[in-house]
Amino acid sequence: MMIKVLMVCSGGMSSSFVVNTLKKEAAKENIEIDIKAVGTGEFTDEIKEDWDLVLVAPQIKHRFANFEALAKEEDIPIEMILPQSYSPLGGPKLLEQVKKYL
Helix, strand or coil: EEEEEEECCCCCEEEEHHHHHHHHHHHHHEEEEEEEEEEHHHHHHCCCCCCCCEEECCCHHHHHHHHHHHHHHHHCCCEECHHHHHCCHHHHHHHHHCCCCC
């Protein structure tokens, strides 16, 4: 199984620990995950690529409606990352969120 996930956060950097945690959890279950973290400024261009799911970091939830509109134009599902999943220990919960789209 392979899933392509685009994660958007305020700068594209703070989510690197979440990306690594999610990759480790996915590997434990033999799920291939291609995940890219981008900042809000890169989202408009990046959403046009071939993604299976968009995840939005909790710190930018106030901009979710904007991201959601763009994702719907591209017919890509989008979800907020729950605050408890957006941490080095949140990998299992975040993977459960992603697995719904496999």
